[in-house]
Amino acid sequence: MTTAAAPRLAVQGLTLSFGGIRALDGVDLELSPAEIRGVIGPNGAGKTTLLNVICGIHRPADGRITLDGESLVGLRFSQIAARGLGRTFQASQLFRNMTVLENVMTGLHGHLHTGALAAAFNLGRVRAEEAEAAARARELLGFVGMETMADRLGTELSFGQQRLVEVARALVSQPKVLLLDEPAVGLSVVRVAEVDALLRRIRDERGITILLVEHVIRLVMEISDRVTVLNYGRKIAEGRPAEVAENPEVIEAYLGRSLERHPDARRP
Amino acid sequence: MPSIGTRAQVMGVALLALALFPLVANPYLLYVVNLGVIYVVLAVGLNLLLGFGGQFAFANAALFGIGAYATGLLQVRLQWPYLLAVGAGAVFTTGVGLLVALPALRLSGLYLAMATLAFAQFTQWVLLNWETVTFGAGGFKIPPPRFDPLPLTSAQGIYYLSLFVAAVLVILAWNVVRSRVGRALVAIRDSELAAEALAIDLARYKTIAFVLSAFYAGMAGALYSATLNFVAPEGFDLFQMVVQFSMVVVGGLGSIWGSVLGAGLLLAMQEGLRAFKGAQEIAFGLLLMLCIIFLPEGLISFLKRHMRGWSEPLRRPDPRR
């Protein structure tokens, strides 16, 4: 599927080394609007580093990153997030001392305007803003199916539920692009199917572009419009899931094990 | 555990009792409770930085001292009237807090602790040695403020002023904590990475927490100078800092009402042990250790667990009963 529209997120020649090791070596990537792109590769291939560089946690040694044409290089993580890039993490980063609802409301931080002084005096407009934020947060919780848990503490939730809340939190500000770092890790088969359905709805109902780093091959292959494969910091393949699965270099990268014969890789 | 009423009821009764207190109290008791009210302001301000913001800084006692000195010196050296001096003192302290925050908050954890500790020691040195301005180690006396045309003695006037200021500042803090700003602070405390992912500017909010606590410390200092009618360096040293930490931790980190509780409790203890200077240190040290080891959530956690209506946003009680 070719697209004539301008890419939502474009990365060119991204390079980064950590003390002599090339974590990223001239990586190029272009995401179309409302695309789901999977990123796979063996351990240490640079997948999470790619996410970290895009969202500004690390500064690349070389290369360009643009979001709708605007350059992101050199900006801080919080500034990039403010421009419409959402991110979830491998390890749970739920705010442990807040309820589920408060967690998601925090996701609206960049869209709310109450400062310390206004908050202190609890002006009418502050209360109105809070009420609206709570309503939007509840809506998002409904979207991920967690609305009944709104007043629970994060620590009371199961691992899978925590991840759902984190997704809701990342979504509530309507980001343009969502970077997901292994959303399916540690989840049962049933939950993985739920994540699959959720990601589709995020793309279809909200038009959000998704960049998905995952090890659960089945999920990546089923849901991605296209897949990018990294190895040793370099891109070694890119294309539709079926094409990538048959690519000999990709197979070799996974230690000689044929991706085709992987029980979870299905042709669409 | 029998319910003692909702939080609103308890606080309302307490406020009323405090407002009527001067009618029945002797001067010493009035002074002590006045101090307690000032400690509430200190503890709530420090909790904003330490409990909610999670920033471990040792600057609060020094800022408390700067507030007291600024207010006192404006009165004694420049003959400013008291209320004007209070406002200016608080603003000045806030300014100093901002100047300290800008470089210091680039550090975190123990580095921040040490840098602010260094600032605290430096402030002590200035107060002791810059005698042309601060009167040095002996300190200086302040004439009691007058509250004409209100029919109040100086001590009563200061008491009501302190009570009023404390009530207002506690409510303001309570509002801030329940707002977007409070969520940002707790987010930073619980996960800086996730906070950034939600477009929260770390430096900005850490600075806001620091500046708020500086303002509270400055106001407290301004009130303190008039309560004591005397200002000297030794009330703002590291022991004072430990007392303030104790109030916050014993009451409950991250709980506004816990700080109110902690302030009252610690003052009662401090007064109770006033006669034994050495034992005071030992007792405080022991209390601090015991509270941290056995009651990591502070005394307020008892209230929250066993009584209705005491829970607070951003810090719900442990649901396991």
Added chain:
Amino acid sequence: MLAYLLVSGLASGCLYALVAMGLVVVYKSTTVVNFAHGELFMVAGFFAYTLHVLLRVPYLPALLLAVLASFALGMLTERLAYRPLMHAPTISLVLAAVGFSFVLKGLARQIWGGRGDYIPFPPLLGTDPIIFGEIVLVPQQLVVVAATIICMVLFAAFFRWTRTGKTMQATAENAKAARLVGIRVDRVYALTWGLGAAAAGVAAVLMAPLTFVYPDIGMSLLVKAFAAAVLGGFGSLPGAILGGLSVGVIEQLAGGYLHTSLMEISAFVIIMAVLIVRPTGFLGARGLRRV
């Protein structure tokens, strides 16, 4: 005058180096800064005073006993202020140690006298000054330098060649793995804290003849030791030594060329400057891992 200040600074710098070493040893192993470290120093000094001056125990046995006492006290600190809080946030650990330091300080004040009292402590080799050209030295200063060198050599040898030392290093690097291979991590931590306190104890006994020991000396010394450790790049033992010497020298230079009242805060100014300009320290390479 410069030579005199330098030598003086090196002598006091040796003491700071020892105290800083104790702090860093505990930090490397447990990633915790012991805020009661200064008080461990102080108690050792008073203890040595009680033994040597009041009970007339000869100098060397008194020194050894005082160091042993501080070793024990260090282990006690670990048991009280660290072990129950191992998984608690840093704030709690620090405050527990601070609480303990106040207990120690208060006890010292009750037992040995109030603020401002000074403890007269006779030096090891007599008081006749030694004169090298323009440099006037008190023999105790030479004792300090010599003893510090011996201590550092012993420390290095301990970590490099003894089994316990290697065990401690292994635990410092990876406590989980150490547990898996059967190392008694709890015991290692206790020993580490004892060792750190002992280093401070040695410094205290060496310092006692040179200047006053008083109950409030702990915090002042902790700040200087921290300045030394930060200057050397926190987490590096050689860095702590160099840092300690630097702090000592800078202090003397500030006092000699600028003003005596500046001596006390020159350490603070160093901390602030280093932390702002270069948080990883000028001399070392590693910064704080755990925040």
